[in-house]
Amino acid sequence: MTILLVSTYELGHQPLHLASPTAALQDAGHDVRSVDLSVEELTDGHLAGVDKVAISVPMHTAMRLALDVARRVRDVGRSIPVAVYGLYAGVGSDEHVGGLIDRAIEGAYLGELVEWAADGGVGLTRSLARERHPIPVRAELPGLDAYARLRVDGEERLAGYLEASHGCRHRCKHCPLPVVYDGRLRVVAPEVVAADAAQQVALGARHLTFGDPDFLNAPPHAIKTLEAVRAAAGEDLTFDVTVKVSHVLDHRSIWPRLAELGVTFVVSAFEQADDRLLALLDKGHTVADMREAVAILSDAGIAVRPTWLPFTPWTEGSHIEQIVRFIDETGLWGSVDPIQMSIRLLIPDGSLMLGVPELTPHLTGYDATSLGHRWAPEDPGMDALQSKLADLVEHADAEGAPDAVALQRLVTVISDHLGVDLPEVGDPTAAPRLTESWFCCAEPAARQLTAATGTSDCAC
Missing domain, CATH: 3.40.50.280 (Cobalamin-binding domain)
Structure with a gap:
């Protein structure tokens, strides 16, 4: 066959x-x-x-x-x-x-x-079977130079991709994982992950992304896998991982060891800078927790790249302002991808968000083309702002504007729209990042759809 x-x-x-x-x-x-x-x-x-x-x-x-x-x-x-x-x-x-x-x-x-x-x-x-994962076969795939790279210290390095687990122990309402896995986790044998890492290093990778929904769903497995990867593929490798804010705090003692093993930055879904909206999304953390997570990772010498979900049915102008001020107060301007400031909540088939009573008044129907439920915000002005920000990001990306420049343009638009004075982005030191922005639980921008079909430089 x-x-x-x-x-x-x-x-x-x-x-x-x-x-x-x-x-x-x-x-x-x-x-x-x-x-x-x-x-x-x-x-x-x-x-x-x-x-x-x-x-x-x-x-x-x-x-x-x-x-x-x-x-x-x-x-x-x-x-x-x-x-x-x-x-x-x-x-x-x-x-x-x-x-x-x-x-x-x-x-x-x-x-x-x-x-x-x-x-x-x-x-x-x-x-949800417990499967035996074979060592992936990558020989016929396009080379790593066709994909996202690590950008750090003024240079770009070829990057590979691994998964040490599938599923997630948590049930965040806006996330697609609990719809399928319902709080279950399935791990991949460390020796399989290590063998895959070794073959990607042989293809030129100097950095590896762990794409697990949460790398610390099973901390002992995570450590064992990292150790196996370094033993098989080299101790000069660096890594990035995705971890929930609550797991950053719960496992605070593990971060120095992860830094020793090569973890360079952590993607973490901060989403909002307002406790009420975080509760509606069932994130399991508070704004104070986010501040503590930044401090814990900083103390370990690990950068954090927060993801944001600014535009929800309940978002008001003050919530966007709070996100900007949080980024400024925590010194994270060098860690934010500009497109994160324009993300709009996605509600696909089966989303647990559909069970949130506060959402019901905002739903306006299902769109079979976009495979999602349409919604209208409490404040109609937020849709106008989101559209402005998305357009600005598209134009900044097309002209190749540096992130700091694009972010300053975004802050200026937000400031003008809300009629408030906001801090300037300045010239922050860029944290390590991949050349492809991280997205999840978000409506795709036009450039993300066209890019995935080969007509643009970036995609989601």
Whole structure:
């Protein structure tokens, strides 16, 4: 059986969710081809002689783009079975599974994907099986130089991508993970992660991103995995990880050790600088916790790159002002990606946000095209501000403006819109970062959708 695996977007990383299923399907005796549409074009040649097509959808944007891929496949050969697999495979399933899409596999997809490749079938499957993960096969993927790099100390370094676990122990309401995993965690054997790290270093990687939803869901496993990676791939490697604010605090004693092991920066979902909005999002932390997290990481010599969710149904102008002042007071201007200031809450199918009573008055219907529930803010002026900020970010990105310049423009627009004086960004020291911005639980900007199809420099 010849299977074509397709990735539309994996946050600018060489797609693990092509490499891992390639290994599993090859082990089962299948001929596997792959194409990454974030850096390659899908051609009729890719589809020639293919028996089945499976599309990776680890993100909402990827699922939206997957539907376009499925339509292309149908146009070329209507009899070719099409599957989607990954965290967002169930989004839009009522409209598309059984028609445009034959099979949708959520959660732990490797075993189900191998079974589908052999036997076919139609419908939505959610699996939380404890799988044996093979060492990913990356040989046929585009080189690491086609993907996001680490930018640090005035230079850019090739970066790879790993996952030591899937799922999450937490149930933040705006997050897609609890919809599928419901507080469950599935780990990848350290020796498998280490072998994958070693092959990426052989391809030129000097930095590795751990894409786990929360690297400290299982701290002993995290430490063991990092130690195994360094032993297999080299002690000069650096890493970035994603960790909840509450986990930064709960495991404060672990950070010096993580710094010793090469952790350079931490992505953490701060989201808001108002305790009421944090509670509505069920984040499990407060503004005071965020300040403490910054201090803990700083003391360990680790940078923090906060993510923000400024625009929610309940956002008022004062909340945007609070975010700006928090960033200034904590000295984080060098750690904020400009697009983070324009992020708008995404509410896809099945989102736990739909169970929040305070949201109901703001819902205005489901949009099948965007695969999300539309909502209107309490303050209509916030939509106008969000649109201004998003446009500004698009233009700044197009002209290649430095982050500090783009952020100052954003602050000026916010100040003018709100009629308040806000601190200047100045010329902050840039913290280590990837050249691709981190996004989650957010509506994609236009540039993110076009980029994922190969028509722009950046994507989400």
